[in-house]
Amino acid sequence: QKEVEQDPGPLSVPEGAIVSLNCTYSNSAFQYFMWYRQYSRKGPELLMYTYSSGNKEDGRFTAQVDKSSKYISLFIRDSQPSDSATYLCAMSKETSGSRLTFGEGTQLTVNP
Amino acid sequence: GAGVSQTPSNKVTEKGKYVELRCDPISGHTALYWYRQSLGQGPEFLIYFQGTGAADDSGLPNDRFFAVRPEGSVSTLKIQRTERGDSAVYLCASSLSGTGGNYGYTFGSGTRLTVV
Numbered sequence: 001q002k003e004v005e006q007d008p009g010p011l012s013v014p015e016g017a018i019v020s021l022n023c024t025y026s027n028s029a030f031q032y033f034m035w036y037r038q039y040s041r042k043g044p045e046l047l048m049y050t051y052s053s054g055n056k057e058d059g060r061f062t063a064q065v066d067k068s069s070k071y072i073s074l075f076i077r078d079s080q081p082s083d084s085a086t087y088l089c090a091m092s093k094e095t096s097g098s099r100l101t102f103g104e105g106t107q108l109t110v111n112p
Numbered sequence: 113g114a115g116v117s118q119t120p121s122n123k124v125t126e127k128g129k130y131v132e133l134r135c136d137p138i139s140g141h142t143a144l145y146w147y148r149q150s151l152g153q154g155p156e157f158l159i160y161f162q163g164t165g166a167a168d169d170s171g172l173p174n175d176r177f178f179a180v181r182p183e184g185s186v187s188t189l190k191i192q193r194t195e196r197g198d199s200a201v202y203l204c205a206s207s208l209s210g211t212g213g214n215y216g217y218t219f220g221s222g223t224r225l226t227v228v
Contacts, residue, residue, distance in 0.1 A: 008152065043116070043203055043219030044155065088154050099145075099168060100217070102154030 003027050006089055006103025015112050019076040023089035023103045026070065030091040030101070033065050035074045038086045038105065047087075048074065079110045114138075116220035118204050124226045125194055133189040133223045137206030144187050145217060146179055147203040155203055161187060194227045201225070 006023045013019055021035075032051050036044035048063040050056045050072075056063045064073040072091075076083055086105040092098040117136040125131050137144050142163055147155035157171040161181045169179070176194075181187040191198055201224050205217035 004154075006154070041221065041224075043205070043221050045219070046217065090154075099157035099160060099171065100147075100155070101157070104152065104154045 004103045010107040012109045021074045029093045032092045034090040036088040084109045118220035122224045135187045135204030141206035143207045145205045149201045199227045
């Protein structure tokens with residue numbers, strides 16, 4: 001069983017829709033949670049970083065962590081065609097020098 | 113440089129050959145990471161350098177894989193006796209002082225390795 005599970009999609013939504021992306025994990029040692037966005041043939045870029053359970057908002061993006069359920073989410077409001085990409089959840093046990101464990105990514109297409 | 117630079121961007125090699133993949137991190141970033149991303153999968157950790165030394169190499173799949181960072185800047189990932197299963201995108205990332213959290217890693221665009 002993988003330590004981090006993520007529905008690979010693909011997910012296709014109309015422009016302006018609210019998008020919900022989710023990951024579950026099995027290792028309770030994970031303390032730091034991240035969402036990365038990856039465009040085709042590019043490296044992942046950090047979107048959101050959270051520590052501890054709760055919500056964190058940044059513009060149209062909201063990250064949610066529920067450690068008791070080992071479940072994290074990313075919500076995208078007012079989705080735009082430029083949001084079309086693969087979204088990867090990632091987590092680590094420590095903040096300093098720690099490896100990241102990634103989900104397999106969800107491919108999102110926002111249709112104009 | 114402005115970002116993490118990886119060369120070559122694409123590499124096609126024959127099974128059994130030796131390859132070297134280069135990573136030039138952001139200037140001043142002391143931490144450097146190598147990940148491997150197979151098609152349709154998330155990146156998988158290979159090795160982490162803090163300065164010149166490998167602080168964690170537990171992700172290297174076998175002894176055909178080796179990485180160096182002799183001067184604490186540029187790193188080279190070396191793969192001996194390549195196999196078709198080594199085909200993947202090899203990603204390099206760097207960060208300030210190994211703090212991958214709030215600063216996040218900055219990834220390069222990767223080297224797409226194809227073993228034929």
